[in-house]
Amino acid sequence: AKEEGRGTVRFYDPEMDERVRERRALQSALHRALAQGEFRLDYQPVIDLATRRIAGAEALIRWQHPERGLLPPSAFIPLAEDSGFIREIGEWVLHEACTTAAAWPEPAAIAVNLSPLQFRDPKLATRVSDALASSRLAPGRLEVEIVESVMLDTDPVVEQTLRGLRAQGVRIALDDFGTGYSSLSYLRRFPFDKLKIDRSFIRDLGQTQDASAIILAIIGLAQRMNMVVTAEGVETTEQATLLSSFGCAQAQGYLFHRPMSSEAFSRLLAQNPPH
Numbered sequence: 001a002k003e004e005g006r007g008t009v010r011f012y013d014p015e016m017d018e019r020v021r022e023r024r025a026l027q028s029a030l031h032r033a034l035a036q037g038e039f040r041l042d043y044q045p046v047i048d049l050a051t052r053r054i055a056g057a058e059a060l061i062r063w064q065h066p067e068r069g070l071l072p073p074s075a076f077i078p079l080a081e082d083s084g085f086i087r088e089i090g091e092w093v094l095h096e097a098c099t100t101a102a103a104w105p106e107p108a109a110i111a112v113n114l115s116p117l118q119f120r121d122p123k124l125a126t127r128v129s130d131a132l133a134s135s136r137l138a139p140g141r142l143e144v145e146i147v148e149s150v151m152l153d154t155d156p157v158v159e160q161t162l163r164g165l166r167a168q169g170v171r172i173a174l175d176d177f178g179t180g181y182s183s184l185s186y187l188r189r190f191p192f193d194k195l196k197i198d199r200s201f202i203r204d205l206g207q208t209q210d211a212s213a214i215i216l217a218i219i220g221l222a223q224r225m226n227m228v229v230t231a232e233g234v235e236t237t238e239q240a241t242l243l244s245s246f247g248c249a250q251a252q253g254y255l256f257h258r259p260m261s262s263e264a265f266s267r268l269l270a271q272n273p274p275h
């Protein structure tokens with residue numbers, strides 16, 4: 001056993017060693033992946049429920065790993081967040097998404113997921129305006145998605161950044177709404193443009209009365225606070241019909257489209273132009 005500071009004794013654990021080695025290997029693989037262009041963005045269409053037309057898309061990252069194949073964000077985003085490398089990845093995502101969306105017909109919008117660490121960066125608003133300028137994307141067509149946990153941060157930098165983004169005309173969406181600890185108190189602290197109702201609520205829609213009650217309440221609240229509501233993870237026509245009847249503005253989900261390559265999304269837009 002090794003002495004580790006005062007009073008703590010840690011026993012040698014070969015499995016732990018193994019995990020540490022694996023994490024280090026994955027970390028350096030992330031750096032290489034960014035340098036070699038192994039990340040790519042897929043785009044999931046966002047549907048306007050009243051007209052059933054495409055309003056835009058959400059950019060979702062994937063890693064085309066040379067040996068392990070196509071990896072979902074859950075396989076590497078948490079690790080990139082731990083090490084801080086998500087800042088570099090996030091910067092790439094922002095530029096890539098804005099450049100891609102600048103070629104779409106107006107007014108198709110692009111939604112980009114930003115990690116909590118990115119919101120703690122005092123330069124984030126500047127980074128976003130740089131990405132908009134270099135891609136020539138109109139700020140009103142960019143939406144940034146923020147998860148509730150960011151708001152737990154009492155750091156004034158976060159609120160300043162959000163205000164700085166809004167002042168540029170960028171819209172701000174609260175992602176996975178309803179899954180955090182104090183969703184409602186965040187709404188008091190900051191004027192969001194959009195609420196994205198988490199998939200877990202949509203899943204229960206049509207199954208339990210409570211799910212309908214909660215979704216109706218969120219939509220009513222959003223209307224009074226001038227926020228757009230997007231339902232995530234819509235998989236059945238029954239869910240879509242109910243959401244339409246509730247006055248939910250937008251939806252995303254496998255019922256409409258799965259995430260797709262930028263080429264496929266451009267073709268889709270050409271056939272179904274936004275208005």
Ligand code: C2E
Pocket residue numbers: 044059060061072073074077090093113114115175176232233234235252253254255259
């Ligand atoms: P999210 O932002 O909540 O994204 C929605 C996730 O739900 C996506 O998973 C999408 O493929 C999936 N999805 C969409 N419609 C349906 C449906 O009808 N049914 C089901 N079962 N799933 C659906 P994905 O692409 O694996 O992304 C997972 C998470 O990874 C995202 O959750 C987001 O938090 C994170 N993420 C993705 N791209 C980025 C990125 O560029 N930066 C950061 N920081 N995080 C990202």
Ligand code: CA
Pocket residue numbers: 058113145175
């Ligand atoms: Ca999202």
Ligand code: CA
Pocket residue numbers: 175176196198232
């Ligand atoms: Ca979400």
Ligand code: CA
Pocket residue numbers: 176
């Ligand atoms: Ca999520």
